[in-house]
Amino acid sequence: MKIKQRAPAKPAEVPFRPSGADRWSAERLATMSMADLKQLRVNAERLGEAELVVLCDEALTKARKAQFAARRAARPVRAR
Numbered sequence: 001m002k003i004k005q006r007a008p009a010k011p012a013e014v015p016f017r018p019s020g021a022d023r024w025s026a027e028r029l030a031t032m033s034m035a036d037l038k039q040l041r042v043n044a045e046r047l048g049e050a051e052l053v054v055l056c057d058e059a060l061t062k063a064r065k066a067q068f069a070a071r072r073a074a075r076p077v078r079a080r
Contacts, residue, residue, distance in 0.1 A: 020044060021051030029059035037063065 029037060041056035 020047065020049040021055055024052055024055055026055065026059065029055060030062065032059070034060070034063055034067070 024040075029040075032040070037056055037060050041053055041060070044052035044056060
């Protein structure tokens with residue numbers, strides 16, 4: 001009986017998947033809507049991407065501050 005030998009396994013190009021935070025910059029997150037940022041944060045948390053969760057939190061905080069400032073600036077001035 002002839003035994004077949006298996007071909008050697010191909011080495012992986014990258015032994016570990018790079019962090020998701022490497023693919024996201026603060027500038028890129030700043031262009032996203034609040035809903036998209038929240039969803040990205042949820043996904044990053046589910047996948048264990050702590051660095052990306054922190055980036056999303058920072059972007060959400062900046063977006064909320066900008067949103068609040070825009071609302072405040074758009075509010076009509078009351079005469080006293």
